[in-house]
């Protein structure tokens with residue numbers, strides 16, 4: 733089941749992982765790309781050569797949340813920030829989108 737998320741363009745909700753997404757080195761990711769092009773997350777530390785595709789990482793996080801808390805994850809479409817807030821304190825991305833470490837909220 734792959735339902736793509738639809739977010740209002742050019743609002744902070746377009747990048748729900750801002751504030752949660754960190755590079756493995758500790759650098760915070762920021763939003764990248766413009767509303768009429770591909771959404772991406774980028775860290776400025778230089779660990780990665782290319783930005784992360786926003787849809788790819790958000791799908792990965794959403795899938796992880798669905799495993800951890802299926803009922804809560806069902807609210808992702810309505811309010812991804814609430815889901816993130818209740819589950820995770822930070823999400824660290826290594827070399828690839830598949831290499832993600834979820835730090836649970838204490």
Ligand SMILES: [Zn+2]
Nearest residue numbers: 755757777779
């Ligand atoms: Zn880094």
